Amino acid sequence: MVLLILSVVLSISVGSVLIPFGDIVAYLFGSKDNHPLFATIIGKFRLPKTLAALTAGAGLSLSGLLMQSYFRNPLAGPYVLGISSGASLGVALLTLAGINLAAFTGLGHAWSIALSAALGSLAVFMVIMYASLRIHNHVMLLILGIMFGSATSALVSIMQYFSQADSLQRFLFWSFGNLGGLTWQELQVMLPLVGIGILLSLWALKDLQAMSLGETYAASMGVPLKKLRWLIVLSTSIMAGVITAFCGPIAFVGIGVPHLARLLFRTANQQVLFPGSLLLGMIILLLCDSIAQVPGSDYTLPINIITSLLGAPLVISMLLKNRNVKSMLS
Amino acid sequence: MRTSSSIVTTESLSIGYAHQPALMENLNLEVQRGKLTALLGPNGIGKTTLLRTLSGIHAPMKGKVLFKNTDLAQYTRQQIAKEISLVLTDKPALWSTTVYELVSFGRYPYSSWIGQLSPLDHQKIEEAIQLTHIDFLRHHAVDTLSDGQLQKVMIARALAQDGDLLLLDEPTAHLDLGNKIEIFRLLRTLALKTQKAIVISTHELELAIEMTDCLWVLSCGADTLVGTPEELLLSGALSQRVSGKEYILNELSGKFEIAHPAGPELAIEGNPKAAQWLAHFLRKNGFTIVPKAAQTLHITDSPLQISLNNHVFDCFDDVIQALNKG
Numbered sequence: 001m002v003l004l005i006l007s008v009v010l011s012i013s014v015g016s017v018l019i020p021f022g023d024i025v026a027y028l029f030g031s032k033d034n035h036p037l038f039a040t041i042i043g044k045f046r047l048p049k050t051l052a053a054l055t056a057g058a059g060l061s062l063s064g065l066l067m068q069s070y071f072r073n074p075l076a077g078p079y080v081l082g083i084s085s086g087a088s089l090g091v092a093l094l095t096l097a098g099i100n101l102a103a104f105t106g107l108g109h110a111w112s113i114a115l116s117a118a119l120g121s122l123a124v125f126m127v128i129m130y131a132s133l134r135i136h137n138h139v140m141l142l143i144l145g146i147m148f149g150s151a152t153s154a155l156v157s158i159m160q161y162f163s164q165a166d167s168l169q170r171f172l173f174w175s176f177g178n179l180g181g182l183t184w185q186e187l188q189v190m191l192p193l194v195g196i197g198i199l200l201s202l203w204a205l206k207d208l209q210a211m212s213l214g215e216t217y218a219a220s221m222g223v224p225l226k227k228l229r230w231l232i233v234l235s236t237s238i239m240a241g242v243i244t245a246f247c248g249p250i251a252f253v254g255i256g257v258p259h260l261a262r263l264l265f266r267t268a269n270q271q272v273l274f275p276g277s278l279l280l281g282m283i284i285l286l287l288c289d290s291i292a293q294v295p296g297s298d299y300t301l302p303i304n305i306i307t308s309l310l311g312a313p314l315v316i317s318m319l320l321k322n323r324n325v326k327s328m329l330s
Numbered sequence: 331m332r333t334s335s336s337i338v339t340t341e342s343l344s345i346g347y348a349h350q351p352a353l354m355e356n357l358n359l360e361v362q363r364g365k366l367t368a369l370l371g372p373n374g375i376g377k378t379t380l381l382r383t384l385s386g387i388h389a390p391m392k393g394k395v396l397f398k399n400t401d402l403a404q405y406t407r408q409q410i411a412k413e414i415s416l417v418l419t420d421k422p423a424l425w426s427t428t429v430y431e432l433v434s435f436g437r438y439p440y441s442s443w444i445g446q447l448s449p450l451d452h453q454k455i456e457e458a459i460q461l462t463h464i465d466f467l468r469h470h471a472v473d474t475l476s477d478g479q480l481q482k483v484m485i486a487r488a489l490a491q492d493g494d495l496l497l498l499d500e501p502t503a504h505l506d507l508g509n510k511i512e513i514f515r516l517l518r519t520l521a522l523k524t525q526k527a528i529v530i531s532t533h534e535l536e537l538a539i540e541m542t543d544c545l546w547v548l549s550c551g552a553d554t555l556v557g558t559p560e561e562l563l564l565s566g567a568l569s570q571r572v573s574g575k576e577y578i579l580n581e582l583s584g585k586f587e588i589a590h591p592a593g594p595e596l597a598i599e600g601n602p603k604a605a606q607w608l609a610h611f612l613r614k615n616g617f618t619i620v621p622k623a624a625q626t627l628h629i630t631d632s633p634l635q636i637s638l639n640n641h642v643f644d645c646f647d648d649v650i651q652a653l654n655k656g
Contacts, residue, residue, distance in 0.1 A: 072423060203443075205444055206438070206443065209445055210435060212424060212427070212435075214418070216420070219387050220385055220410075220411065220414070220415065221436070221438040222408040222410065222411030222438065222439045223407075223438070262426060266426050267426050267427075268424060269427075270445070
């Protein structure tokens with residue numbers, strides 16, 4: 001918790017303009033006599049960015065935890081199983097193919113982008129879930145996810161190929177992943193939606209614990225498997241979809257954070273892992289974001305680069321070292 | 331033959347999977363409280379499917395499973411979870427889970443919506459741990475247990491679920507003899523102590539004869555043989571059913587014997603124990619032992635001496651050499 005507060009403050013302080021620590025604390029506690037420039041920077045840029053990092057970190061880690069627990073697959077996660085790619089497809093349809101959802105539904109831009117991404121995620125996840133009912137093999141499931149990821153990326157590439165330069169550029173920037181570009185309006189859409197996702201997954205907590213013994217045991221203990229499947233599909237599609245819509249694809253948070261939580265808390269108890277992954281996810285994404293600002297310089301690296309650079313070695317070392325992960329995959 | 335202690339009965343039950351021929355048809359079985367029932371039969375006959383059908387996880391193809399006189403199909407999953415618990419063959423892939431936590435999973439049907447355990451839940455978990463004698467393991471991580479220990483923990487989890495019917499799929503597979511006997515004894519004691527009905531599937535006929543109250547012997551193309559092991563042995567039905575070309579079930583001992591092909595006949599005289607093991611040895615080496623034959627061996631033990639045609643030998647191997655030469 002302390003670590004979380006520290007990383008929040010760090011995340012707000014780091015950026016191309018140096019803001020004294022005292023001013024930040026003063027601003028956060030509602031002081032009005034700040035330097036107006038600082039107030040604008042914090043209010044318009046830093047705070048939304050920090051909130052976005054908190055939401056994305058929490059939501060992505062939780063999606064990863066839910067998917068790993070449900071599939072009993074240590075390498076499951078929104079990125080690996082193609083759920084994020086589904087979101088990309090939804091966003092691409094909106095920004096590149098120019099399907100005007102806003103005009104259709106009367107929804108604002110922020111809502112329509114969230115909706116299309118969530119629907120894209122939902123579509124991919126439903127196919128994966130359906131396939132998982134037939135395939136009970138861990139590796140097959142992962143391969144399936146990768147195949148879906150590739151197929152959706154191909155569709156996105158086709159749209160990229162035929163689209164205008166300016167929308168292409170917008171889409172490209174989006175695909176780098178960016179926590180800083182969110183407006184308060186977009187946050188007003190993302191926060192409640194991810195919140196709903198978190199509440200939905202809270203409902204699945206007990207069932208997931210029983211699922212750790214396998215599906216037959218779970219059924220024999222009265223776990224409503226159908227309800228659970230829908231809960232997982234809905235909550236992770238909403239969370240991963242909406243986050244991907246606004247922040248771009250962010251790799252490795254979903255797959256890595258639950259493992260870090262398991263290592264740190266040394267338990268498989270969902271009641272510990274759930275809040276643990278939430279907190280760790282927030283902290284880690286805040287730290288990654290602070291690193292991405294390249295402190296002391298004017299550069300800002302795409303967040304996806306940082307999470308991938310840090311996450312890939314983590315997953316590799318996990319595969320090589322952890323015999324539990326190895327035994328689960330064999 | 332429905333009795334007051336009956337908890338499950340099946341009525342013309344057919345089991346199997348959709349779009350496939352039925353595995354077993356017209357089963358009329360009964361499970362009684364306080365008894366340990368063993369389900370026997372060759373691989374692929376449908377033992378696991380029968381257990382799954384009795385547990386309500388798998389629907390019958392035809393017929394009914396009556397649980398406490400009500401069709402199992404009318405129970406909700408949540409109701410069944412409080413009545414019937416399972417121990418399966420799949421080894422759970424759990425890491426960083428303690429024995430106590432694993433046993434506590436059995437309280438799933440009773441705990442709050444978020445999985446909080448009540449004092450009663452903890453008490454039931456405690457009882458299950460005591461009944462299965464795994465107190466010393468309670469803080470151990472599940473993935474560090476031996477197969478025998480893990481099996482007891484899984485039984486404890488099923489007990490914590492607190493149903494009246496316990497179904498176990500091959501609980502003694504992959505265990506050494508000592509652990510096998512221990513699990514059988516544990517289950518038998520549990521059935522008596524808790525008055526639960528326990529059904530296990532197993533390939534251990536000899537142990538099942540020794541340790542269980544009731545046998546169900548499934549076989550292809552024949553009615554299921556049901557009864558008390560001793561009665562089935564006495565009537566000869568069991569031996570007839572399970573004996574094959576290669577082995578026979580001895581109706582006196584309840585043990586399997588390998589059926590050796592007939593060979594040159596020999597007779598043996600001497601102290602009974604010594605004579606029995608010499609006969610065993612000679613049968614294994616291709617001879618047939620009969621009460622009277624052209625050649626008779628005399629055996630005495632301490633010191634071991636075997637005489638044959640005025641030759642005396644002091645070990646079994648020399649006898650075989652002499653017999654094969656002559």
